[in-house]
Amino acid sequence: MGWPYIGETLQFYSQDPNVFFSSKQKRYGEIFKTHILGCPCVMLASPEAARFVLVTQAHLFKPTYPKSKELMIGPSALFFHQGNYHTRLRKLVQSSLSPDSIRSLVPDIEAIAVSALESWAGSGIINTFHEMKKFSFDVGIVSILGQLDDYYKEQLKKNYYIVDKGYNSFPTNIPGTQYDNAVLARKRLSQILSEIICERKEKKMVGKELLGGLMNSKDEKGQPLTDDQIADNIIGVLFAAQDTTASVLTWILKFLHDNPKLLEAVKAEQKAIYKSNDEGSLPLTWTQTRNMLLTYKVILESLRMASIISFTFREAVADVEYKGYLIPKGWKVMPLFRNIHHNPEFFSDPHKFDPSRFEVAPKPNTFMPFGTGVHACPGNELAKLEILILIHHLVTKFRWKVVGSQSGIQYGPFPIPQHGLPARFWKESATY
Numbered sequence: 001m002g003w004p005y006i007g008e009t010l011q012f013y014s015q016d017p018n019v020f021f022s023s024k025q026k027r028y029g030e031i032f033k034t035h036i037l038g039c040p041c042v043m044l045a046s047p048e049a050a051r052f053v054l055v056t057q058a059h060l061f062k063p064t065y066p067k068s069k070e071l072m073i074g075p076s077a078l079f080f081h082q083g084n085y086h087t088r089l090r091k092l093v094q095s096s097l098s099p100d101s102i103r104s105l106v107p108d109i110e111a112i113a114v115s116a117l118e119s120w121a122g123s124g125i126i127n128t129f130h131e132m133k134k135f136s137f138d139v140g141i142v143s144i145l146g147q148l149d150d151y152y153k154e155q156l157k158k159n160y161y162i163v164d165k166g167y168n169s170f171p172t173n174i175p176g177t178q179y180d181n182a183v184l185a186r187k188r189l190s191q192i193l194s195e196i197i198c199e200r201k202e203k204k205m206v207g208k209e210l211l212g213g214l215m216n217s218k219d220e221k222g223q224p225l226t227d228d229q230i231a232d233n234i235i236g237v238l239f240a241a242q243d244t245t246a247s248v249l250t251w252i253l254k255f256l257h258d259n260p261k262l263l264e265a266v267k268a269e270q271k272a273i274y275k276s277n278d279e280g281s282l283p284l285t286w287t288q289t290r291n292m293l294l295t296y297k298v299i300l301e302s303l304r305m306a307s308i309i310s311f312t313f314r315e316a317v318a319d320v321e322y323k324g325y326l327i328p329k330g331w332k333v334m335p336l337f338r339n340i341h342h343n344p345e346f347f348s349d350p351h352k353f354d355p356s357r358f359e360v361a362p363k364p365n366t367f368m369p370f371g372t373g374v375h376a377c378p379g380n381e382l383a384k385l386e387i388l389i390l391i392h393h394l395v396t397k398f399r400w401k402v403v404g405s406q407s408g409i410q411y412g413p414f415p416i417p418q419h420g421l422p423a424r425f426w427k428e429s430a431t432y
């Protein structure tokens with residue numbers, strides 16, 4: 001458990017968290033305890049234990065986030081809750097992001113992808129992660145809010161950027177600090193969303209996208225959601241969508257860049273679709289995105305290798321016994337996805353990037369890049385769709401070269417390639 005009060009916080013933050021987890025696992029096995037950021041924690045590195053906490057006994061473990069983060073995103077966002085309110089919100093989010101709902105987004109996502117790629121080509125060295133964040137934000141906006149006025153889009157972007165910058169800074173209300181600026185920007189985001197809601201109500205433009213679903217929802221007593229509840233969930237979903245998808249996309253570009261043979265094979269798969277679309281003059285179809293078999297395996301293997309959500313947090317709501325171990329009430333519980341994804345028992349030669357391993361389905365509960373159980377990611381189909389579309393346009397019309405030879409990992413807080421993967425992009429027809 002480390003030192004009194006600080007526990008093992010310093011070790012956790014001063015070394016690569018993956019080294020911290022795996023050295024503990026080697027020493028103590030698949031279940032061990034520690035003390036981080038003032039909280040006693042139980043870490044679980046086996047598929048059965050992850051299932052126990054997240055699926056079969058999920059009611060005994062509630063979601064838990066630092067208060068400052070909860071306030072910044074919005075306390076009514078679904079992922080802070082469990083029980084009836086969570087179930088109600090989750091149904092709305094899930095149905096707005098289901099394959100049936102997102103299939104009509106293909107042309108919008110295509111337009112965003114092409115415009116992003118065009119802007120990178122010839123722009124000199126870009127920070128891949130930062131650009132991927134802009135891409136996933138734009139896709140998030142269109143899928144959550146539908147078609148939106150440029151004025152509102154700019155306002156949301158400007159203020160969300162300030163919130164994003166302050167999210168991981170030290171929580172204080174001293175004016176002028178990043179955190180305080182972020183709190184003010186978060187208030188403005190709520191106001192902008194209220195204006196959008198008001199305008200849509202007036203014009204009777206309540207659509208089928210998430211905002212429309214939230215505006216139409218009534219509880220069992222016929223009560224609608226308040227504007228604040230709607231805003232917290234819109235910001236929450238945008239937040240859950242942006243850095244996650246951008247980190248995975250950045251890793252995919254690195255893995256493809258580092259594996260030229262694989263890149264050629266992906267290119268061949270995508271060029272065949274491009275040709276059948278009259279050399280790219282016809283739009284991509286939903287069915288085509290469902291038949292990008294190799295590219296899909298590259299995405300799965302990137303999700304496994306990068307395991308950008310290395311673990312999740314819950315808190316025991318009662319004393320719980322698991323396989324003879326006592327998990328005391330109030331302790332944090334952390335299922336360690338990354339350790340499971342990198343365990344040679346489930347994925348042979350786990351540090352090798354090998355998409356062909358997904359020709360066979362992984363064993364149950366050993367592959368959880370989108371989590372599992374009642375809080376599993378409702379945006380996973382959208383994330384995969386936008387990644388497939390971006391890769392299609394990237395490899396059929398553009399090329400890219402990673403700049404610099406740094407091979408490290410940066411945590412912000414998700415793992416991403418060092419310095420956000422600086423790279424140069426150009427059109428295939430142009431000479432570099």
Ligand code: HEM
Nearest residue numbers: 079240241244245248309312369370371375377378379383
């Ligand atoms: C590759 C990209 C993504 C990854 C790896 C990812 C991963 C995850 C994981 C692991 C969880 C579960 C966390 C937990 O159990 O504590 C989660 C939850 C969630 N994700 Fe994603 N996600 C991605 C993209 C998205 C997108 C694009 C959206 C929405 C458009 C989204 C919306 C959400 C929401 C709303 C939750 C909370 C669900 C709940 O609490 O019921 N995610 N995500």
